Amino acid sequence: MKHIRGGVTAPSGFTASGIHCGVRRNKEKKDLALIVSELPCAAAACFTTNKVKGQPVVVSAAHLANGVAQAIICNSGNANTCTGEAGIAVAQRMAELVAERLPVKAEDVVVASTGVIGQLLDVTIIERGMDALVEGLSPTGSIAAREAIMTTDTIKKEVAVSLELADGTVVTMGAIAKGSGMIHPNMATMLAFITTDCAIAAPMLQAALSESTRRTFNRISVDGDTSTNDMVVALANGKAGNAPIVAEGPDSRAFQEALDEICVELARLIARDGEGATKLMECIVSGAVSEDEAVLLAKAVISSSLVKTALFGSDANWGRVLCALGYSPATVDPGKIALAFESGRGYLEVCKDGAPIAFSEEKAKRVLSDTEVTILVDLGLGKAQATAWGCDLSYEYVRINGDYRT
């Protein structure tokens, strides 16, 4: 497997586009994206588990029920959520607008929206932009599409890899994502669109995507708020010409490995670019009695407002980490916990057997002031391990969210 450029248009047979159509007032900010495959694709998706689901989530879930899709249309600036039946009609109309201009069936179009909740999306604004959007479709369009789906994101979230299958065929996989706020995925994630030219059966693709999602997107948090519009979609158009992956084997394992690589990179990018974040926080919990418990504990640490603010202040306030471990529902024995901080600037042990280890405050400040900081927790109970990713909590998060809507 190797990393390549090109995002969702790196795989053969995919084009993409991104424009400003007017959902957002700022004309500098693209707000409408389209990703299209030449051929119908095996399709898989994971959606939010929030019981308040965005109208586009409802429509896309129906369109994907048969495991086939060919295009994704996505706007930013309005989530089209809590908008009732009128919002369902808007999401359906967005799919039709694609079908009217391209040889794609409306029911093979995935619809996604992100932005403010509770305001009806004016679909005529989308309609006015459709001709320019379709004209803009290009085999290097991933850049424009990834810009159009951003909201408060500040860094690009695009990745692509190529891998060689057992029969020698080289297949390519690419992805774009948007993250930033309302990030606490549960069985799904924010928006991530993954394309591949690999030939793979839809059930295999769904199994691989669910597994990657469980291990990556479901282990990040920016603010503990599980969005109403989370959606990860994978489209596989088969253009690489490999013997289709229809069962477990070396190829399905290679595919899973590549998909994991794509998803873990996007997950880290989303956490790193949490609203207002200045640092990526990684928490690795080892010595747990089970992987599920390790996940609960790692997520408790990266979700704690007090750990997050301490990290923002580069303060090795490790008692807050122990506090978070203690209120998670998982098993801990406080007297067995060991804790250390690590970054590119050094390694610092702060606690062993649940009691303090003397350390240099100067060194602590240095280690924690890096832009990526890992918190290493050893529970001393078992052999299971898991990693979760989050970010610090800064003044900027408050500024962004104090006046997001008005």
Add this chain to the structure above:
Amino acid sequence: MKHIRGGVTAPSGFTASGIHCGVRRNKEKKDLALIVSELPCAAAACFTTNKVKGQPVVVSAAHLANGVAQAIICNSGNANTCTGEAGIAVAQRMAELVAERLPVKAEDVVVASTGVIGQLLDVTIIERGMDALVEGLSPTGSIAAREAIMTTDTIKKEVAVSLELADGTVVTMGAIAKGSGMIHPNMATMLAFITTDCAIAAPMLQAALSESTRRTFNRISVDGDTSTNDMVVALANGKAGNAPIVAEGPDSRAFQEALDEICVELARLIARDGEGATKLMECIVSGAVSEDEAVLLAKAVISSSLVKTALFGSDANWGRVLCALGYSPATVDPGKIALAFESGRGYLEVCKDGAPIAFSEEKAKRVLSDTEVTILVDLGLGKAQATAWGCDLSYEYVRINGDYRT
């Protein structure tokens, strides 16, 4: 029942004291408090459910096992938590320091500590202050004691009421509390000390305290972090001379009502004075299928970082409230939810049957810019109701917690 002055020293037979002994560097800030009853008291307590428990919690739980206590010693500035066996010895020594100077048994002393976690508390600092602390005991000492237990608190948390029992006896109940950060109580709370001269059996007192705690302290959150040191203690010395309350009846109900009044006022004060808070947020969920579900939903709303920052910005971003309701584990039918905001500045309906109601942005800003804002949620499913209290999330929370320790 009527509100009176005097806090924990309002009831007959209680004295209190508060001094600066040196746990904190700032000599202007008192850091050691003592509350003493003339007579041994029926005692009840609720402690944190965090599995990482502060050393004082462990010692106090043992001392309270027999339902008797006579004094409470509490320091701020160091939580004496994650400090191993050495920390247990420090907490035990604090009880002995009281017993050496007053006619009180060491095992009848409740020990509490609040402040930074993970640093051993130097008990010789406490010891040097003990003589002054005991000399300062006074029937108006509640003021000094309430100041000494504060950490980042900015407003006083003291309340007292008197009530008349069936036999005509007037009994008095008083309390002080500290709150501010690491506030997300679960089966217990931050520090709250409640005194009464009512004669009541310890099991009745415990039942009443557990019930009040469930309905008040367990329904507030500042930052979602359940502290390691949460503790509510109630001491009843019987000095009022009433016929002791030993069973359910009019007196036990009057006592419960007074205790609820005390606890709800402290809970609101703690939420209102959350670290960095500029506003109290109250969420009343009605139309739920059960009280437990109403609590889950109300707590999801007041705990959401996105709802909290929107409130800070006086932004009627009600979609975030629906989002929080949707990811809570309780039952909701998005299409039946009605939502309104209310404050001293007006009442604003924003959502009915899960869909938007047009409203004036100007009026919304006015309603939400008050210092106490209520979010009214009607689920339209059943008849149960519950209230939870929280606060907004401001720049100041980040500042306070970015450099709390160093």
